[in-house]
Amino acid sequence: MKNAYVKRVWEYVQAKNANEPEYLQAVQEVLTTLEPVVDQMPELEPNAILERMVEPERVIMFRVPWMDDAGNYHVNRGYRVQFNSAIGPYKGGLRFSKEVNLSVLKFLGFEQVLKNSLTTLPMGGGKGGSDFDPHGKSDKEVMRFCQSFMTELYRHIGADVDVPAGDKNVGGREIGYMFGQYKRIRDEYTGVFTGKGLTFGGSLIRTEATGYGLIYFAQEMLKKVGDNFKGKVCVVSGSGNVATYAAQKLIQLGAKVVTLSDSNGYIYDADGITQEKLDWVKELKGVRRGRISEYAKKFPSSKYFEGKKVWEVKCDCAFPCATQNELLGSDAKTLLSNGVKLVAEGANMPSDLDAVNAFLDAKILYAPGKASNAGGVATSGLEMSQNSERLSWSSEEVDEKLHSIMVNIHNNAYDTAIKFGATDGKFVNYVAGANIAGFVKVATAMIAQGLV
Incomplete structure (x- = not known):
């Protein structure tokens, strides 16, 4: 890292997150590609954009007690990392897996900010989950865990605040149980989740x-x-x-x-x-x-x-x-x-x-995944639109919109790489292109909204 501002922020991140290897890896990969745009946008440093980009807006951590089929009690840890809402409500999946910890979820949330920005849809970035492993659990055990998890998380999410989705080990079954518990507690039927079943607001092709x-x-x-x-x-x-x-x-x-x-x-x-x-x-x-x-x-x-x-x-x-x-x-x-x-x-x-x-x-x-695997969250954004308008698009319509979004993400990453010189002959650096394209949109919105 040659840019003094980028280098200083990287040293800050390392000192603050020394025990979070996955998060450090994600931040390092992004910061090393941002130097060309930092050189061209002097307004970034006085507005502390990089410092704010690498700190989540909010981290929620809570215990999740649940009972197995034999009547034994268990306690897992639940999380929601609400990373950045500059361009829309927090959006990102919930992951249930033994390897889930704060480092993993911060890396995922940080990547999600840039990924969601690339889709061009109005979505901020977040991520969450638990160290609960649903493998080997009965449907009733999974249901009781999901209901307990949502009994805490419900107060921190909403259709215009934070819209979770599925991720590793969180599919239609888990989303259904969590949505049902949210609906029961809040007494409202809103598009607070994506990845729902087709019978209750889900989108085809998701x-x-x-x-x-x-x-x-x-x-x-x-x-x-x-x-x-x-x-x-x-x-x-x-x-x-x-x-x-x-x-x-x-x-x-x-x-x-x-x-x-x-x-x-x-x-x-x-x-x-x-x-x-x-x-x-x-x-x-x-x-x-x-x-x-x-x-x-x-x-x-x-x-x-x-x-x-x-x-x-x-x-x-x-x-x-x-x-x-x-x-x-x-x-x-x-x-x-x-x-x-x-x-x-x-x-x-x-x-x-x-x-x-x-x-x-x-x-x-x-x-890089933040560009090439953005189709899932892009279609989640389309599900949010359908829920808001009380509409249901055909699979052909959704697939066509998804294809168009992915073509646009590709072209944006490709063109941005060329614009900022991330090329070598015919070679185009899609990593730099995707990182810079996603970052500029978020950074510009953060500057416009002031110190928040």
């Missing part, structure tokens, strides 16, 4: 949105270099909604998807994962909550690799869609040595800094 949006973004990257997905061998990590619907869209565009994974290992299908096989995976993971290893038993032409990662498979395109820091610098080197030409992130910060730098140094097509 389940598919992040995966579809990821591929729409990557498709635009390929178009810029005169290419497309037809015949491309693609590796996808994960096996949840993002991964399966990214795979589905790739299949539709003529690509050959050969991997899916979960936390235990990955499957490799040399014949390619067909739509029929993908539908089976959706039932496995979404209904039976099984493990991806069962795929190899169901489809003998495939192989399962316990404790391994998909990045060792030779491919043209790679899509990390599972979790943060799943793709390390060593994995990036393997992908590059095997000839990967495009990497687009479907998860939040799935590549560590060494991997990011390796992709940028190699000058391949590389899309």
